[in-house]
Amino acid sequence: MSRIRETELYAPVKAYLEAQGYLVKGEVGAADVVARRGQEEPVIVELKTGFSLQLLQQAVARQRITDLVYVAVPRWTGKAGWRTFKGNVGLCKRLGVGVLSVDGASGAVKAHADPAPFTPRKSKRHRAALLREFERREGDPNEGGMMRETIVTAYRQDAIRCAAFLAENGPSRGRDVKAATGVAQATTLMRDNHYGWFEKLDIGVYGLGNAGKSALAESKGS
Structure with a gap:
């Protein structure tokens, strides 16, 4: 299916708003689209063929005119498209911007978020x-921006301490490794x-x- 044009988003969005009593x-x-319903605050919709920084900048700029700002984009395709779309909806919510999707085949319009002030929920667990x-974590062993696979975590540092003890002392009981290294979960760490x-x-x-001997040698060389 050919890529939908911005102008092809207008008619479905207009019909969607008119069905709610807007002119x-x-x-x-x-603004790409302006809608009025009596003396209520105007609604502005910015049309784009996909999410972009430019679209978000335009939407934020329109908030100087009205609090009721939406962006309208074509409906996503596939699971990867949905994941990306969902992430962009979350970003728009943080900006207080509403989100509409337009089905290119049927012209159906769906609201995924309405403009509203956003108060982020903090995750105590995270x-x-x-x-x-x-x-x-001991020291600062990682440079910001590194690949995740190469990051030295506190868990890895504990594992290295256990490995270093075993390399020097040979096979040992978990409680002895714990006592010597200060790694409280030494037995669990080695068992897992x-x-x-x-x-x-x-x-x-x-x-x-x-593998442990090789990793220990690498850690000493880094």
Whole structure:
């Protein structure tokens, strides 16, 4: 299906607003669409073939005229399109901008968000996890912007401490590793073996495998 043009969004959006009792006109001043219903605050809709920084900038600029600003874009296609669209709806909510989608085949218009002041809900769980990682991590081993796979976390630092102890002392009981390294969850960490570094040799006894030796050498060289 060919890409829908901005002008093809106008008729469905106009019909959608007219069905709600609005008088609608296109290209009024700097706005793509302006709608009035009696003496109520005017509604402005900016039309675009997709989300972009320019579209959001235009919508925010229109908020100097009215609080009732929407953006209208073609309906997404596929799961990836929906994920991207959903993320953009969340961004628009934070900006206090409404979102309309237009189905290019049927012309159906759906409102996914209405203009409203936004108060973000803080996640106590995510905040606690972030601060816990910050406090547990030793030093500043990562440069901001690194690939996630190479980031040294507090968990990895604990694993390296356990590996270093085993490399120096040989197979050991988890409680001995804990006492020597200060890693409170040493036994659990070695049992879970997230990185594949450790080998369980007996009940509660762990040794360092080849992968652990290589990782330990790399950590000393970095």
